Amino acid sequence: MRAVQIAQHAADLPRATAFYTDLLGAPPVASFDPPGLVFFDLNGLRLLLDTGAPSALHYLLVDDVAATVERLRAAGTAVESEPHVIFTHTDDRLGPAGTEEVHAFVRDSEGNLVGLIEHRPLR
Structure with missing residues (x-):
């Protein structure tokens, strides 16, 4: 079994579509x-923006969480x-070991x- 879709509430679809297009770096x-x-592809998992859906809390893996936060903050x-x-991941049960x-x-x-999540190598 695997998850195939997450539904997320969007009261204003054009506004939400613009936000997620910017965040994800890809159009729907x-x-x-x-x-x-509105559907986005998250590497095989669909993110559905739906005017009738409840709010959901989802986590997205990013390469650099600090840079992503600063980019989003600059956009308001x-x-x-x-x-x-x-x-800290000492093994690989929940993420890459040594991060x-x-x-x-x-x-x-x-x-x-x-x-937003980043798996940062230990220094």
Whole structure:
């Protein structure tokens, strides 16, 4: 079994589509309006922006969490939590062994919380 789709509430689809296009660095793969659905491909996992969906908290793996936060902040995104180490991976059960897991949280254009994760090699 594997996850195939995450639904995320979007009150304003054009605004949310612009936010996620910028965040993900890629345009949506499909849009259907009506009924108000926009799909992004996250490496085989679909992110569905839906006017009727509830809010979801999802975490996205990024190459450089600090740079991503600064880019989003410069674009006017609300930063809820600055990058911080939450865990050191001594084995590979939850992430690559020998890395620190760094998290930050931002609010998307619709007010939903989005987690950003970086697996940073130990220094």
